[in-house]
Amino acid sequence: MQDFLQQTLSGEAPHQRRGETAHLRWQWLYHGILILEPTEPVNQALVLSAGIHGNETAPVEIVSQLVNALLRGEKPLRQRLLVILGNPSALRTGKRYVRYDINRLFGGRWQQIDDCDEARRVLRLEQTLETFWQQGACDESRWHLDMHTAIRGSWHTQFGVMPHSERPWPPEFLDWLAAAGLEALVFHRAPGGTFTHFSCEHFGAASCTLELGKALPFGENDLSQFRAAQQALAALLYGEPMPAATASPRHYRVVQQITRLSEHFTLHMSPDTLNFTAFPQGTLLAEEGDKRYYVQQAREYVLFPNPHVATGLRAGLMLIEEGEQTQALPR
Numbered sequence: 001m002q003d004f005l006q007q008t009l010s011g012e013a014p015h016q017r018r019g020e021t022a023h024l025r026w027q028w029l030y031h032g033i034l035i036l037e038p039t040e041p042v043n044q045a046l047v048l049s050a051g052i053h054g055n056e057t058a059p060v061e062i063v064s065q066l067v068n069a070l071l072r073g074e075k076p077l078r079q080r081l082l083v084i085l086g087n088p089s090a091l092r093t094g095k096r097y098v099r100y101d102i103n104r105l106f107g108g109r110w111q112q113i114d115d116c117d118e119a120r121r122v123l124r125l126e127q128t129l130e131t132f133w134q135q136g137a138c139d140e141s142r143w144h145l146d147m148h149t150a151i152r153g154s155w156h157t158q159f160g161v162m163p164h165s166e167r168p169w170p171p172e173f174l175d176w177l178a179a180a181g182l183e184a185l186v187f188h189r190a191p192g193g194t195f196t197h198f199s200c201e202h203f204g205a206a207s208c209t210l211e212l213g214k215a216l217p218f219g220e221n222d223l224s225q226f227r228a229a230q231q232a233l234a235a236l237l238y239g240e241p242m243p244a245a246t247a248s249p250r251h252y253r254v255v256q257q258i259t260r261l262s263e264h265f266t267l268h269m270s271p272d273t274l275n276f277t278a279f280p281q282g283t284l285l286a287e288e289g290d291k292r293y294y295v296q297q298a299r300e301y302v303l304f305p306n307p308h309v310a311t312g313l314r315a316g317l318m319l320i321e322e323g324e325q326t327q328a329l330p331r
């Protein structure tokens with residue numbers, strides 16, 4: 001296979017479904033799903049995914065470049081690696097999703113929607129991860145990096161979203177995220193239907209949703225903005241030197257989720273509001289019938305505000321920065 005992205009976009013299975021280089025063996029498992037195993041024994045396994053949303057193309061281009069170099073035999077591999085381009089149909093159309101946002105369906109939530117390609121895709125991805133992790137030794141370290149881009153511009157242009165976990169995060173994982181150039185880390189405080197929640201909750205993986213810049217069509221991305229992330233990935237995959245972290249990411253925690261429940265939902269934010277915009281205590285953020293969302297803490301920052309999500313889905317998250325003084329409004 002010459003080019004994993006082009007192969008995936010073609011919708012065709014490759015003529016040759018497995019192969020090897022001097023460093024590794026690879027196998028095409030299904031559309032957008034490729035497994036690569038080093039010939040030398042290793043004790044680390046990585047799931048590297050992108051294209052869970054079909055309009056978020058920069059990470060797809062980055063993953064494809066990294067993987068193509070491995071397929072051409074130009075680079076060694078230091079991990080067992082499962083590469084996933086999450087939603088090939090959506091990638092072909094350049095839309096976030098075709099019928100349903102697959103990053104809300106993991107952990108079996110696909111069973112709660114009508115049978116459709118996206119529900120089946122999530123089942124396939126869940127099963128593929130399960131088999132991949134089971135194939136490793138029991139002491140193998142498990143990481144999952146799921147790469148996205150944000151719909152809006154952001155005060156922090158590159159950041160990570162960490163799934164809810166009761167376990168402490170491995171320091172080497174946090175160090176890697178800092179070296180990848182992430183300016184902020186956002187910590188969820190409740191379980192969710194994202195891919196990273198699934199791998200963290202079900203398989204104990206250290207996982208993070210990486211948000212790299214703003215969503216643009218294929219060919220319009222300036223990948224040089226993401227040099228640190230690309231170098232950090234090359235370090236992980238090929239054993240190249242890690243870039244030095246220039247700053248420690250700021251830490252934020254989710255304190256409220258705004259959910260759109262009906263057609264009557266109104267979000268009181270302009271379409272230009274950037275991610276991580278701060279709002280003072282008492283600000284009315286959104287309303288829907290009798291339900292009103294206000295800023296509770298002294299100051300809260302908005303993430304992923306989107307009044308156009310399907311009903312029942314998250315229309316925004318409100319964050320506080322760790323270490324900032326908090327004082328909630330009396331209820």
Ligand SMILES: O=C(O)CCC(=O)N[C@@H](CCC(=O)O)C(=O)O
Nearest residue numbers: 103148150151152161194209304
């Ligand atoms: O910019 C937006 O509104 C969405 C960008 C995006 O797709 N983000 C992920 C975050 C997943 C997480 O919470 O870990 C998503 O919404 O699925």
Ligand SMILES: [Zn+2]
Nearest residue numbers: 053056148149
């Ligand atoms: Zn996304």
